[in-house]
Amino acid sequence: MFDKDIVLSLQNFNKKLKSEKFNFYNLEIVRKKLMTKGEFKGASKLSPTESQILTNKRPITAVDGSRIEYGSSYPYSIAIMRTLAATTGYPELTDTQTLSPLTPEVEMLVEDLARKKRISNEEALKLYLKNALAELELKTALAAVRKYKPYMLILDGGFLLFDKFDNWNILCEECVQNDTILVGVIEEVATAEVAPLIGIESIDRPRIYDREILFGLFNKGEYLHLHSDYKIKKDYNTIFARLSTSPQAIACDFIGEQESSIEDTLNLLFTLSPANGQGIPSWLQLVDARVRLRKKDMNRVLYTCLDSDVIERYFKPNRERRIY
Numbered sequence: 001m002f003d004k005d006i007v008l009s010l011q012n013f014n015k016k017l018k019s020e021k022f023n024f025y026n027l028e029i030v031r032k033k034l035m036t037k038g039e040f041k042g043a044s045k046l047s048p049t050e051s052q053i054l055t056n057k058r059p060i061t062a063v064d065g066s067r068i069e070y071g072s073s074y075p076y077s078i079a080i081m082r083t084l085a086a087t088t089g090y091p092e093l094t095d096t097q098t099l100s101p102l103t104p105e106v107e108m109l110v111e112d113l114a115r116k117k118r119i120s121n122e123e124a125l126k127l128y129l130k131n132a133l134a135e136l137e138l139k140t141a142l143a144a145v146r147k148y149k150p151y152m153l154i155l156d157g158g159f160l161l162f163d164k165f166d167n168w169n170i171l172c173e174e175c176v177q178n179d180t181i182l183v184g185v186i187e188e189v190a191t192a193e194v195a196p197l198i199g200i201e202s203i204d205r206p207r208i209y210d211r212e213i214l215f216g217l218f219n220k221g222e223y224l225h226l227h228s229d230y231k232i233k234k235d236y237n238t239i240f241a242r243l244s245t246s247p248q249a250i251a252c253d254f255i256g257e258q259e260s261s262i263e264d265t266l267n268l269l270f271t272l273s274p275a276n277g278q279g280i281p282s283w284l285q286l287v288d289a290r291v292r293l294r295k296k297d298m299n300r301v302l303y304t305c306l307d308s309d310v311i312e313r314y315f316k317p318n319r320e321r322r323i324y
Contacts, residue, residue: 021204027217033198038226041263042219043243043270051271054264058151060272061087061144062284065137065156067129068293070302072317074121075101075110079129080298083136084291085144086283092290093147095140099132101125102314131164138167145174152181152265154284159184159236159253172255181261183269184253187280189214189240191251193232210240214249218242221270225262237262243270244279 016022034040046054063085071077078100085093101107101121106128114124137155145153153175155162162168162184175182188211195201195208202208218224223241232238237254239262252269254262272281302311 021202022212024202025200025213030194030198030200030213030217033200034194034224037197037230038224040218040222040224041266043221043223043241043266045221046267046271051268054268055151059088059090059148060152060154060283061085061141061148061150062154062281062287063137063141063144063156064284064287064291065133065140066291066293067133068295068298069129070298071100071315074125075107076314077101077125078302078315080293080301081129081133081136082291082293083133083140084287085140086287086290087144087148087150088283090148093140093144094291095136095143097132097136099129134161135165135167138162138165138171142167142171142174145171145178145180149178150180152183152268154281155182155184156187156284156288157184158186158233158238158251159255160233163234172257175255176257181258181265182255183265185269185280185284186251186253187278189249189251191232191238194240197230197232210251211248214240216247218247218249220245220275223266228259239266241266241269242279243273244275244277246277246279248279250279 031040063083065081065083067079067081069077069079078098081097081099083095087093099106101110110124110128111121113119113128114121117124117127119127134157141153141155144150159168162171172182174180190209190211192207192209194210194213200208200213218241220242223239225239226232226237233253235256237256237259239252239254240249241252242249252266254265269281272283273279274282274285277285302315306315
């Protein structure tokens with residue numbers, strides 16, 4: 001049971017988020033300003049026949065990954081990663097990796113990253129594992145493009161998550177060569193680029209995030225295609241959109257070479273997204289559900305594959321021994 005001080009602090013926090021300090025702009029002003037930076041368009045739902053004609057009956061691939069960790073403090077932890085590329089009408093492709101800073105090669109990479117970034121080993125490990133999963137997803141995506149040559153390859157997340165790795169340029173090149181549309185779908189928009197783009201600022205807030213400024217801005221099926229002079233991520237085309245009844249905007253990244261395919265792609269993504277969902281394609285949701293690693297699965301596989309004394313000596317946190 002929460003005490004009254006916690007309740008009071010949450011009530012005060014709620015007042016702060018609803019105050020003029022946080023809500024000093026309105027959607028009409030935001031929309032008018034954005035109309036000078038790009039074009040608002042409406043996506044169309046395609047019939048099954050129209051979808052087949054658009055894709056030329058080629059498959060669609062979605063790629064996602066999952067990571068789960070077990071252990072106590074650094075370096076006594078182990079991480080298992082799994083990636084999945086699901087292609088309509090074809091067998092799935094998967095890949096896995098197990099990493100622990102107890103191994104010298106991982107320890108060296110993590111501690112080198114900690115020195116370069118001037119962060120703790122614990123923070124460096126989190127960053128290292130995030131990058132390792134993204135790199136494994138890229139490897140799986142490249143394998144799917146080469147094997148199935150899909151009409152569209154959907155990555156879970158924006159391109160900035162992947163473009164630091166060597167396989168990124170190779171993937172882009174092969175997608176262009178195979179006429180495969182490459183799109184990164186971002187379910188949780190975390191950028192802060194729209195406010196400075198349209199000159200909205202606040203002396204009380206150092207940063208206004210796109211998630212809040214775009215909330216409720218779009219009609220269902222509507223998206224914003226920024227003019228080429230106003231790209232917010234390198235040379236990529238980032239499209240903000242609302243593909244369901246949810247008022248929360250999502251984003252889609254496209255490579256510059258495929259800008260002409262954006263309209264067709266948004267129509268297809270809108271068609272594939274459940275009306276009452278989060279605004280992302282159901283095929284990507286299915287991959288996310290199938291690839292996800294769960295704690296009970298992690299515990300089962302660890303106690304099956306590792307000796308109990310190894311788990312006790314290196315990984316089991318003392319908090320698991322608490323009696324309350």
